[in-house]
Amino acid sequence: STKLMEGKRGLIMGLANDKSIAWGIARQCADAGAELAFSYQGEALKKRVMPLAESLGSDMVLECDVASEESLDALFAALEARWGRLDFIVHAIGFSDKNELRGRYVDTSRSNFLMSMDISVFSFTAAVQRAARLMTEGGSALTLTYYGAERVMPHYNVMGIAKAALEASVRYMAEDLGKDGIRVNAISAGPIKTLAASGIGDFRYILKWNELNSPLRRNVTQDEVGKSALYLLSDLGSAVTGEVHHVDAGYHSVGMKAVDAPDI
Ligand code: NAD
Numbered sequence: 001s002t003k004l005m006e007g008k009r010g011l012i013m014g015l016a017n018d019k020s021i022a023w024g025i026a027r028q029c030a031d032a033g034a035e036l037a038f039s040y041q042g043e044a045l046k047k048r049v050m051p052l053a054e055s056l057g058s059d060m061v062l063e064c065d066v067a068s069e070e071s072l073d074a075l076f077a078a079l080e081a082r083w084g085r086l087d088f089i090v091h092a093i094g095f096s097d098k099n100e101l102r103g104r105y106v107d108t109s110r111s112n113f114l115m116s117m118d119i120s121v122f123s124f125t126a127a128v129q130r131a132a133r134l135m136t137e138g139g140s141a142l143t144l145t146y147y148g149a150e151r152v153m154p155h156y157n158v159m160g161i162a163k164a165a166l167e168a169s170v171r172y173m174a175e176d177l178g179k180d181g182i183r184v185n186a187i188s189a190g191p192i193k194t195l196a197a198s199g200i201g202d203f204r205y206i207l208k209w210n211e212l213n214s215p216l217r218r219n220v221t222q223d224e225v226g227k228s229a230l231y232l233l234s235d236l237g238s239a240v241t242g243e244v245h246h247v248d249a250g251y252h253s254v255g256m257k258a259v260d261a262p263d264i
Helices: 021-031 043-055 069-083 110-134 157-178 203-213 222-233
Strands: 009-013 035-040 061-063 088-091 139-145 182-189 244-247
Touching: 009 021, 009 069, 021 035, 021 088, 021 222, 035 043, 035 069, 043 061, 061 069, 069 110, 088 110, 088 222, 110 139, 110 157, 139 157, 139 222, 157 182, 182 222, 222 244
Parallel strands: 009 035, 009 088, 035 061, 088 139, 139 182, 182 244
Antiparallel strands: none
16 A cells, blocks of 8 residues: 555755654654655754754755745755655744743834744745745645634734734635645644744743643644644645644634633
């Protein structure tokens, strides 16, 4: 029997270390037989990303700062030279000054607002623009978002506004590219302790809150996000596009948790 992702080639953007959500997704895709390339930001991450990629049988590890059009062009030129065709792309990238991931949203600065939107929103569009040209037999693009796009969450602030825009961009690109057989989706992941998450104020409290208040009464793992990503990236999700899929132990569905009601 052939594996789900056999013969499929995909780019994973945003692997920083073995705690990254990108790592959970990459592992599931590789287990299912996909051939992977990785892009990372900055020379410092290279020594961390190389061995992880190698452990999944990939020798395509490319530097790319998504703030730079030239850097994105170089990444996709390298992919085109090596592979020609591309089947899927995972965008697991977000960034904001951590000084603005605490306190009030209303105090956010113009410069960090623009930078957060550039790195966390436009970079997905910029990557999809280039990936779509290589998806000559259709394809699937996936990004990562968070519930802070839909509802106010403590400290998420400007990232909530960025994720709302990112989710809207998923819907617009799904429409634009649907006729080419290219699907565009997002996973809205529950909180997971990663490098990026550690920049958010009171993150440990947010984790605990989700654990206590989600229907499954627990948090989610990188591998669980990976399994849902596999569904969206593979033929299992062939009719799914423009979707924001929650992988959050059900937290998004709850208005108020049932408790032993006090006498009132
Ligand atoms: P992470 O720190 O492992 O990954 C973030 C990645 O973004 C890093 O690899 C970093 O190098 C990359 N990045 C930042 N600026 C970049 C730039 N200019 N160019 C290229 N890459 C850049 O953390 P993570 O939690 O795995 O984050 C991945 C995605 O998942 C993010 O979009 C994040 O918002 C989202 N997400 C995370 C959680 C969570 O609780 N951890 C929940 C929901 C959504």
